[in-house]
Amino acid sequence: MKVSVIGASGKVGSAAAFCLAEENALRELVLISREESLDKIKGEAMDMYDALAANDIHVDIKSTSNMEDVAGSDVIVLTAGIAREPGMSRMDLAIPNAKIVAEYARGVAEYAPESILLVVSNPVDVMTHVALKASGMDKNRVFGLGNHLDSLRLKTFIARHFNINVSEVRTRVIGEHGAHMVPLISSTSIGGILLKYFSNYKDFDIINMVEKVKSAGEEVITRKGATEYGPAYAISNIVTTILNNEKKILTVSAYLEGEIEGIEGVCLGVPVKVGENGIEEIIPIKMSKYEINAFIKAAEVVKNFTEEVFRAAEI
Structure with missing residues (x-):
């Protein structure tokens, strides 16, 4: 199985990627970030390899900023967006994240239209709807972490x-x-x-x-x-x-x-x-x-x- 994590340079994205790798159910794990964070996710991949070796788990981990690399993914996890901070209003979080989520959702539809897209970015109910509309994918294949x-x-x-x-x-x-x-x-x-x-x-x-x-x-x-x-x-x-x-x-x-x-x-x-x-x-x-x-x-x-x-x- 192949899973891609978009926003893998963030705390939730990197932690989720490692949890998934630990499950030992993946053939390939793709870590995706913006170009400016590429070096960070390459470091994440190196760290993951060391940890997985302790449990004799092998997963091919690829670090990239190219959305074309999601092609062939069974599941894509979308965690990208600005981080929630104390005191931040819902609208302060929602508008920039909606633009980010829409951009990535369109990329998923272009390169991996048969995948399942799991939205994690907050506010998650709204971002799930954004991803569904922007991607044009079937509603059963686009859903959010929710409750x-x-x-x-x-x-x-x-x-x-x-x-x-x-x-x-x-x-x-x-x-x-x-x-x-x-x-x-x-x-x-x-x-x-x-x-x-x-x-x-x-x-x-x-x-x-x-x-x-x-x-x-x-x-x-x-x-x-x-x-x-x-x-x-x-x-x-x-x-x-x-x-x-x-x-x-x-x-x-x-x-x-x-x-x-x-x-x-x-x-x-x-x-x-x-x-x-x-x-x-x-x-x-x-x-x-x-x-x-x-x-x-x-x-x-x-x-x-x-x-x-x-x-x-x-x-």
């Missing part, structure tokens, strides 16, 4: 609260990757038992837990300057699911055409079945009344913001 990382964060917080192994927790966050994310607490379970049936559920501060998930990324950025490991492994989860045709249900940012609550014309985090062809099915779900209303609100906010970004960035 997969948020779901993993909520899973971790719940496991720690109930002092239970994280593997026993089944939970999901949908909606916007941002302030309007929607945790599906009504269907969250531990060990196959709905959360609401646990005797100490009344001590579970849902509102506080949700706020912790919402602010988790910003807190990491404030403390250490950037998020790396969480996004990298979340990306690796999705890519290996595609490469191995695992047909897992993951929460990614997908373009909706009425599949859930009649929402259409916007990219939002929703549960989908992921396999070798990308999104094989958007999973219809039942939600509580509160969750439905929150999801509809998320759709409205993201759709309006997306239209604003499209106008400002002339996409």
Whole structure:
């Protein structure tokens, strides 16, 4: 299998590339950056080779600034864009990133139109829509990291609260990757038992837990300057699911055409079945009344913001 990572000179891009190489499922890994960062990704490749040798893993790693080198990729991970910084407004981030994402998406469509494009650049729901429109590719082959990382964060917080192994927790966050994310607490379970049936559920501060998930990324950025490991492994989860045709249900940012609550014309985090062809099915779900209303609100906010970004960035 061949995977290309666009924006590999950044912290998330380089960490994701290494996670993918460690999976030992790749024949070729292509690291792509702008010309001015080419020397840096060549250094990343050298460092990766040393680390992989310790585990007897061999992957051909190519460092390039030429988009033609994505040709033949099974999956392309798009992490390029300016980094999110503390205090940065959504529009400050969205406009320059929309232009960058659109440029690369057009390149993907030109040189690797049969690939699957996973968008990571933030704000991810909007950037997924930008990539989909700019590339002209099928909506099942262009989707974003969405709420997969948020779901993993909520899973971790719940496991720690109930002092239970994280593997026993089944939970999901949908909606916007941002302030309007929607945790599906009504269907969250531990060990196959709905959360609401646990005797100490009344001590579970849902509102506080949700706020912790919402602010988790910003807190990491404030403390250490950037998020790396969480996004990298979340990306690796999705890519290996595609490469191995695992047909897992993951929460990614997908373009909706009425599949859930009649929402259409916007990219939002929703549960989908992921396999070798990308999104094989958007999973219809039942939600509580509160969750439905929150999801509809998320759709409205993201759709309006997306239209604003499209106008400002002339996409």
